[in-house]
Amino acid sequence: MRYRYYPGCSLEGTAREYNLSTRALMGALGGDFREIDDWTCCGASAADATSHLLSLALPARNLALAAKQGEGDDILVPCSACYLNLKKVEEKTRRDPELRAQLNEILIADQLQLDGRARVRHLLDVLARDMGADRIRPLVRRPFTDFSIAPYYGCQCLRPYAVFDDPEAPQSMEPLIKAIGARIHPWCMGGQCCGAAHMQTQTEVGMELVTAILQGAKGADAIVTVCPMCQMNLEAYQHRIGRKCAEDLRISVLYLPQLLGLAMGLPQAELGLDLNLAITPEFRKKLSA
Amino acid sequence: MNRSASPANAEQLSRESRTLAPVQAMIRSCIQCGTCTGSCPNAFAMDRTPRQLWRLVLMGRQKAIFESKTFALCSACYYCTLRCPRGLPLTEAMGALKQIAARENRVRHRPSTLFHENFIRSVRRHGRVKEMELMTRYWAAVKNPVLPLRFALLGMKLMAKGKVSLDWPSKAKRPLETLFRKVEELEGRS
Incomplete structure (x- = not known):
């Protein structure tokens, strides 16, 4: 299977460790994997809040670029917000030839065209279905047998398009986490919302949502995420939230490819573990034990 | 009513x-x-x-x-x-x-609108979002002196980890200018 990689803007900045660990893990799993040249922003949630057409044109440009550079390759996206924006255009243009024509009218100025065959895949989808637990299990060098892991899926890799998991009761991470020997932390917050960009514009509301997730994760050794926005919301405000509700809510938060990479013995530097904002001393101690 | x-x-x-x-x-x-x-x-x-x-x-x-x-x-x-x-x-x-x-441009929704506008301007300018530039411009636009302070600690942590850079991105390339113009034209806003 060949993949065209769309990292997205966050993975060049605040989520650099997601980029590093995705590359390292895909390399170790032998995925044929090339970054899309000259990719541009997908519009995030901002385009949809300003112009509907722009919110479709920005992802469309990247789908067309990917098709031009690697016909037939799946487009691999680690960020859930980018994933949904790109997926939306894939789904909508497949069903609506008029929309595709309109977007092509925009793209033609840059010698780009949508052919309606692009297939957008979330990193979790590729890890769960293309790679799978069976491919990971024999590569495990450092079993996580003494760890309890809380899988956090967030929203936009699950909904509204039910592509690879149950959007009400997601489970796709569980076989992967079990493959490295870890236990699954029992909780029901895996598919709940972290508030996304609310942290910037509606901070108090975002805090409420994150509090419930951190409280639900109590007792686990770490939360694993598959989205830069979820990751940042869960890792960056732990002290402030803990102070507010007088509870110790500190917990390590890692990206899924970081966790799998650690178990497969990939060097911490390659997985960008020093870039995370919430790796507790307890977690580090257990890791080096 | x-x-x-x-x-x-x-x-x-x-x-x-x-x-x-x-x-x-x-x-x-x-x-x-x-x-x-x-x-x-x-x-x-x-x-x-x-x-x-x-x-x-x-x-x-x-x-x-x-x-x-x-x-x-x-x-x-x-x-x-x-x-x-x-x-x-x-x-x-x-x-x-x-x-x-x-x-x-509804007043009640000004802060959200400003955030999204500044986001999209950053995309239009560079093709990709520069997070530090976005937040700085957003805070400047909102004119709320307390807001940046709420994020100052996080900002410093991110800078220490080299996740956001203070370098202002160059203005040379505007890879999305044609796309933006065409969208405006189709929406009758140009």
């Missing part, structure tokens, strides 16, 4: 109903069951529940809709869209209301 039927008022009412028409079309078959409200993680903070908002939209109650913060509190988790028994694109309808508020 009492509304006099003066010609000026009538004209305004008809303009308002045209603005809402696309959103009304999206949710026309809403049966007011409240599944959206029951599914919404942000409902606790809303002044109108999502179900009430859809009723206001169908009744064309422009003023009440945009005085409410309900649509701005949608974090696009898509639970309502997933569960709506009528299969309505409710998250998209929330987005459509955000777009109207942004276009009409």
Whole structure:
């Protein structure tokens, strides 16, 4: 299977460790994997809040670029917000030839065209279905047998398009986490919302949502995420939230490819573990034990 | 609500109903069951529940809709869209209301609009979002001196880890300029 990689803007900045660990893990799993040249922003949630057409044109440009550079390759996206924006255009243009024509009218100025065959895949989808637990299990060098892991899926890799998991009761991470020997932390917050960009514009509301997730994760050794926005919301405000509700809510938060990479013995530097904002001393101690 | 039927008022009412028409079309078959409200993680903070908002939209109650913060509190988790028994694109309808508020520059929604505008400007300028530039420009636009302080500690942590850079991105390339112009042209905004 060949993949065209769309990292997205966050993975060049605040989520650099997601980029590093995705590359390292895909390399170790032998995925044929090339970054899309000259990719541009997908519009995030901002385009949809300003112009509907722009919110479709920005992802469309990247789908067309990917098709031009690697016909037939799946487009691999680690960020859930980018994933949904790109997926939306894939789904909508497949069903609506008029929309595709309109977007092509925009793209033609840059010698780009949508052919309606692009297939957008979330990193979790590729890890769960293309790679799978069976491919990971024999590569495990450092079993996580003494760890309890809380899988956090967030929203936009699950909904509204039910592509690879149950959007009400997601489970796709569980076989992967079990493959490295870890236990699954029992909780029901895996598919709940972290508030996304609310942290910037509606901070108090975002805090409420994150509090419930951190409280639900109590007792686990770490939360694993598959989205830069979820990751940042869960890792960056732990002290402030803990102070507010007088509870110790500190917990390590890692990206899924970081966790799998650690178990497969990939060097911490390659997985960008020093870039995370919430790796507790307890977690580090257990890791080096 | 009492509304006099003066010609000026009538004209305004008809303009308002045209603005809402696309959103009304999206949710026309809403049966007011409240599944959206029951599914919404942000409902606790809303002044109108999502179900009430859809009723206001169908009744064309422009003023009440945009005085409410309900649509701005949608974090696009898509639970309502997933569960709506009528299969309505409710998250998209929330987005459509955000777009109207942004276009009409509604005061109540200024901070959100400014955030999104600055985001999109950054994309237009560089093709990709430069997070540090975005936040700096947003804070400058909001003119709230406390806001940057709330994020100062996080900002310093991110800088220490080399995750955001203080380098101002170069202005040389604008890879999306043609795309933006074409979109504006098609939307009749150029």
